[in-house]
Amino acid sequence: MLIKQSSDIKENEVTDQQDYLSRRAFIKASIAQGLGASLLGLGVTESAQALSKDKEYTLEGDEVTSYKDITTYNNFYEFGTGKGDPAKNAHHLPTSPWSIVVEGECEKAGRYSLEDILKPHDSEDRIYRFRCVEGWSMVIPWQGFPLSDLIKRFQPTSKAKYVRFETLHDPEYMSGQRRPILDWPYVEGLRMDEAMHPLAILATGLYGKTLPNQNGAPLRLVVPWKYGFKNIKSIAKISFVEEQPVSAWTKSIPEEYGFYSNVNPTVAHPRWSQKRERRIGDFFKRDTLMFNGYADQVASLYSGMDLTKHF
Numbered sequence: 001m002l003i004k005q006s007s008d009i010k011e012n013e014v015t016d017q018q019d020y021l022s023r024r025a026f027i028k029a030s031i032a033q034g035l036g037a038s039l040l041g042l043g044v045t046e047s048a049q050a051l052s053k054d055k056e057y058t059l060e061g062d063e064v065t066s067y068k069d070i071t072t073y074n075n076f077y078e079f080g081t082g083k084g085d086p087a088k089n090a091h092h093l094p095t096s097p098w099s100i101v102v103e104g105e106c107e108k109a110g111r112y113s114l115e116d117i118l119k120p121h122d123s124e125d126r127i128y129r130f131r132c133v134e135g136w137s138m139v140i141p142w143q144g145f146p147l148s149d150l151i152k153r154f155q156p157t158s159k160a161k162y163v164r165f166e167t168l169h170d171p172e173y174m175s176g177q178r179r180p181i182l183d184w185p186y187v188e189g190l191r192m193d194e195a196m197h198p199l200a201i202l203a204t205g206l207y208g209k210t211l212p213n214q215n216g217a218p219l220r221l222v223v224p225w226k227y228g229f230k231n232i233k234s235i236a237k238i239s240f241v242e243e244q245p246v247s248a249w250t251k252s253i254p255e256e257y258g259f260y261s262n263v264n265p266t267v268a269h270p271r272w273s274q275k276r277e278r279r280i281g282d283f284f285k286r287d288t289l290m291f292n293g294y295a296d297q298v299a300s301l302y303s304g305m306d307l308t309k310h311f
Contacts, residue, residue: 064129065138067207069280074214075134076233077181078167078174085176086214093173093234095218104164104240107155114218118204120153121145128201131292133263134228137277142222143205148196150238156192160240163195164188165221168236182248188232189245189259190223193301199224199294202235225291225298230261258311262302263292267311 076086098114128142151163169185171177177184194200203222204211211217216233223230229249239245249257256270265275265288276285291298302310 062129062131062139063281064141065280070138070140070206071212071214073136073138073280075228076176076214076216078176078184078186078234079214080176081181089175090213090217093168093170093213093217095213095234098218100219100235101237102154102239103237105157105160105242106240107157108153117150117219121149121204128203128222128224130199130222130224132222132224132228132231133277133288133292135272135274135277137279139279141207142201142203143208143211144201144203144222146198147200147202147221148198150202151195154238154240156240159242161192162241162244163190163192164237164239164241164245165190165232165235166237166239167232168234182252185236186232186248187245187251188221188230188247189241191244191301194223197298197301199297225263225294227261227263229257260302260307260310262307262311263288264290264307264311266290267308 072087073083074086075083076090079086079089096114099111100114100117101111103109126143126145128144129139130142132138132140147163156163165188167186168174169177171184190200201222203216203220204218206212206215211220213234216231219235220233221231221235230247244259247257247259247261250259263274268274274288277288278285289295
């Protein structure tokens with residue numbers, strides 16, 4: 001089987017957006033009764049949580065963003081601060097071979113090849129259509145698997161209260177790391193119950209193709225109820241820790257970027273309102289939804305918390 005790197009794929013070789021959606025129309029229809037409700041704001045049923053490889057998590061009423069927009073309009077400061085910089089610069093990064101260090105409060109610490117990480121999931125990747133929000137928003141058809149599946153394999157101990165992630169640090173290929181934009185390497189983290197939630201996934205591809213470098217190849221986090229910068233890319237280290245990790249943006253500007261980074265239109269960013277967002281491809285802005293529209297699924301994670309303090 002020929003697998004092309006993103007830099008080798010010509011635009012005319014990419015599956016057309018309508019073709020991609022049409023080929024899954026039968027699947028959507030066949031599972032509609034089993035789902036009972038959309039994942040968007042209507043609750044995750046037991047059948048939805050147990051979807052098999054040939055079924056799809058869906059967002060009703062949300063048109064999927066085009067492949068071109070998803071892969072050319074990105075935030076990935078390791079390759080530059082401009083939205084088009086990652087697409088221009090990220091193809092230089094070699095993503096094979098790739099290894100991930102696992103450390104901390106777990107029974108199965110060590111260095112794992114990407115093949116070791118992915119092997120149990122090769123035949124189990126699911127399709128997820130999630131909103132991603134960073135002031136602007138997209139709807140992206142990810143391929144991936146639940147983060148919880150991987151966490152269970154490493155057998156974290158009772159001391160592991162958080163999962164800390166770290167992006168590859170390689171200024172030779174990641175030209176943005178040659179400048180002190182942030183304190184490299186990029187670090188993010190989740191509370192353990194957040195990490196174990198079925199909507200937190202590790203993405204390996206999008207639009208039916210291998211994940212492009214500019215979108216976080218070969219492995220990235222996707223947590224759809226949080227702002228996009230929380231979804232760390234090109235993961236090189238996973239640590240199970242007892243103390244709350246200090247995220248890269250929290251360390252840089254703590255008054256603007258909290259650890260939780262939940263999509264919350266009622267809490268204004270110090271420099272702009274978060275009540276409205278612009279969907280890429282749309283002219284007008286739309287209302288930002290609490291937890292990005294996944295409140296029915298994830299609000300219970302934050303029961304009793306002051307979300308103006310834990311922002």
